[in-house]
Amino acid sequence: MKIGIIVAMEKELRLLLPLLTNEESLTQEGFTFYSGTIARHQVCVMKCGIGKVNAALGCSAMIRLFEPQLVINTGVAGGTGAAEVLDVVAASAVGYHDVWCGPGTIPGEAAGCPRLFPAAPEAINALKEINGIKYGVMASGDVFVDSPETVSRILEIYPDALGCDMESGALAQTCHHFGVPFFCLRVISDTPGRVSDNGAQYESFWEAAPQETFEILTALLSNL
Secondary structure, rough: OEEEEEEOOHHHHHHHHHHEEEEEEEEEOOEEEEEEEEOEEEEEEEEEEOOHHHHHHHHHHHHHHHOOOOEEEEEEEEEEEOOOOOOEEEEEEEEEEEOOOOOOOOOOOOOOOOOOEEOOOOHHHOOOOOOOOOEOOOOOOOOOOHHHHHHHHHHHHHHHHEEEEEOOHHHHHHHHHHOOEEEEEEEEEOOOOOOOOOOHHHHHHHHHHOOOOOHHHHHHHHHH
């Protein structure tokens, strides 16, 4: 299977690239794509950059150039309170927490799109034999969530949200547009839903983040 894997930041990319074998790179349309194999699959890895616009541009370029049969977004996410730092969260669905298109529309629903973008069923099934993963909604928007008050607002829209990030919504919408299955698998880096100063948590996470945390991706790909 041809699989695209997208992260937002250089720190995440450095943790992910060691999983690739037979690595090659190509720079095109302003992005660098790293091709290779993971668990017998032909894989293309890229860093899209932080935020919705970067995510949509990067994902569109990957789909045009690489034609993946599945796109996986991985990296880190803030926790809403139901998951601990270093917990792995599989998004059963992804939704925007910063979108409202006006009267008569539902908060979180982008124009012409479902309110929630469901996870690729094949990816969810591939995780069934892997223990310790938490499942729930990933809430996405163009803001670094840094306060319990913001988390409370997000939970009013998505009561079962486990994490929040800045890219998965745009990635899911782009994949929806192109008809490509999408899946988001993230690691909780900090818990703004529990503490008022999650910045320190976020910075220390990168010192303690084990390479093995991202290797759960290998187990997922092995089961696909």
